[in-house]
Amino acid sequence: MKILAIETSADETAAAVVEGRQVLSNAIYSQILIHKQWGGIFPSLAKRAHEEKIDFIISEALKKSKITNPKSQLDFIAVTQGPGLAVSLEVGIKKAKELSKLYGKKLISVNHLEGHIYSSFIQNSQGKPPRDFDFPYLALIISGGHTELVKFTGHLQYEVIGETIDDAAGEALDKAAKLLGLGYPGGPVIEKLADLAGNIDVYKFPRPMLKSQDLNFSFSGLKTSFYYFLKKNPRSVEKIADLASSFQEAVFDTVVKKTDKAIRFTGINRLVVGGGVIANL
Secondary structure, eight states, rough: OOEEEEEEEESSSEEEEEEEEEEEEEEEOHHHHHGGTTTTTTTTHHHHHHHHHHHHHHHHHHHHOOOEEEHHHEEEEEEEESSOOOHHHHHHHHHHHHHHHTTEEEEEEEEHHHHHHHHGGGTTTOOOOOOOOSSSSEEEEOOOSSSEEEEEEETEEEEEEEESOOOOHHHHHHHHHHTTTOOSSSSHHHHHHHHOOHHHHHHSSTTTTTTTSOOOOOHHHHHHHHHHHHHHHHGGGGHHHHHHHHHHHHHHHHHHHHHHHHHHOOOOOOOEEESGGGGGG
């Protein structure tokens, strides 16, 4: 069973052809250079870029997977329905509906966050099969706009047991990078600086909500703390790698300890992770 999947939830236009758990092809266009000058995603520019690139990206995905006759070789069309940037999502949804009608294939709508979790079960680039987890298991999602802990009791049977009450971890990293003049997107730059030369122990930033009885996250106070620290200590930017490393450590020390608490609360010791900001962990 072959599925053409389309993703336009934020600043990347992506398409893939999947058969079972194997990704036959994957094509991506990144808008980072477009949005870099704005310090974040500019919605109208994002929509325009998706509209300009989506046909090419889908064509590339089909070509790489040797799909020459989509009507006979594809079984389904899938598309991200949300959450995400509305004007970006609508480009992918519109195109998916067009192709569904053109090829006579059923359209499958996919929740963006479910996609993050189920990516853990895709075969890797060496073709090795994913590890199958027995239910129940916990899932940790850390993306640009979301930070969640989810308990799965079966396929697509889940409960969100912890989430951010304000900003996500990825947003905190982007804000810190902006305050340090590192540009957009901030997460990868923070990670690179921290890995190359950063010391996590030079500066101490708060670990929010670790003493709360629930499993929720909060990062707005951490962002505020970082802002006022820089304001009071302007020369600290001379040790920018240490600042990046210390801030990143505060974010992920919080995430790890909350996840550990979730494991202890639920008694479930099987964990999958998903979302782009996982790269910083």
